[in-house]
Amino acid sequence: MNAQPEIGGRAPLAIDVEAGKSYWWCACGRSKSQPFCDGSHKGTPFSPVEWKADQAARTWFCACKRTGNRPMCDGSHKSLRREQAVAVLIYGLPAGAGAPEVGSGWPTKTISPLIKS
Numbered sequence: 001m002n003a004q005p006e007i008g009g010r011a012p013l014a015i016d017v018e019a020g021k022s023y024w025w026c027a028c029g030r031s032k033s034q035p036f037c038d039g040s041h042k043g044t045p046f047s048p049v050e051w052k053a054d055q056a057a058r059t060w061f062c063a064c065k066r067t068g069n070r071p072m073c074d075g076s077h078k079s080l081r082r083e084q085a086v087a088v089l090i091y092g093l094p095a096g097a098g099a100p101e102v103g104s105g106w107p108t109k110t111i112s113p114l115i116k117s
C-alpha cells in the first residue's frame with residue numbers, strides 16, 4: 001500500500017529551534033500540534049521523523065507532508081491547489097464538504113460529465 005499522508009497545513013511553519021534538541025516531525029498530517037507529532041498517527045502506516053537541531057535558528061518545517069526533504073519545506077505546498085483540482089475532477093468533492101466558496105481554491109463551476117449515457 002502506498003498511503004498518502006493528510007495535509008497538515010498549506011504553508012510551512014517557522015519554529016525557533018534550540019541547538020542540540022530533537023524534534024519529532026509529524027509525517028501523517030493528523031497531528032493537532034503541527035508540525036510536530038502528537039501521537040495521532042496510531043493506526044496509520046506513518047511514524048514521526050526525528051530531526052535534531054545543529055544550532056539555534058528559525059527553521060521552516062513542512063506542514064503539507066508532501067516535501068521531498070523531510071522534515072523541511074521544499075516548496076511542494078505550492079502544488080496543492082492543482083492536486084485538489086484534479087481530485088475534484090476525478091472524484092468529486094469529499095463527502096460532507098458542502099459547496100465550495102469562491103476563492104477557496106476549489107473549482108466552483110459545475111463540470112459536465114465527459115461521457116454521457
Ligand code: FES
Pocket residue numbers: 025026027028029030031036037038039040041042046047048049
Ligand atoms: S501525529 Fe503525525 S506522525 Fe505522529
